[in-house]
Amino acid sequence: KNEVEQSPQNLTAQEGEFITINCSYSVGISALHWLQQHPGGGIVSLFMLSSGKKKHGRLIATINIQEKHSSLHITASHPRDSAVYICAVTPRGSQGNLIFGKGTKLSVKP
């Protein structure tokens, strides 16, 4: 079993829909990261959080430390949101290296 599990693996949505991607982890962490990866390969950090909730534009990330669960929400989705969204954690006591989930491939249709 992977230390970081994401669901769903693939997600297709219509433009304008509200999207939720879930992440569960099994290790103690000092931080959780949501990352976006486009087909070219480059990864962009969307959020780094250790408690509560963060919002940036149409993106919202929440984390429940007790339940070891995080969600990434996209409101009013748009075709340009199509990408792979990856959840990663910084294990507590580590040197800062990340453990990644396998990613959720999101496709938003116009």
Add this chain to the structure above:
Amino acid sequence: ETGVTQSPTHLIKTRGQQVTLRCSSQSGHNTVSWYQQALGQGPQFIFQYYREEENGRGNFPPRFSGLQFPNYSSELNVNALELDDSALYLCASSLYNEQFFGPGTRLTVL
């Protein structure tokens, strides 16, 4: 743009050869991490360098080695290439917990 650059962008090698991949960190970042991402998978941690010293290592054999230079740029060296080494290799620089990723080098081993 994260300010992290990698070279080359693409590379084709044959089994048994050696390869060197390069990463230029974001200005002021003293930590660099390297990750391997196989097709359809999340990235896997190879190792991390902090101020020119290896600071943590994932489950990769010794033929994967690295260097960090005084200007905090970094190299990943892989000896005796195997077919399974074909992947996207990502470096990420950081000062604290948040990591900034380069665009990656896609290595194909034939």
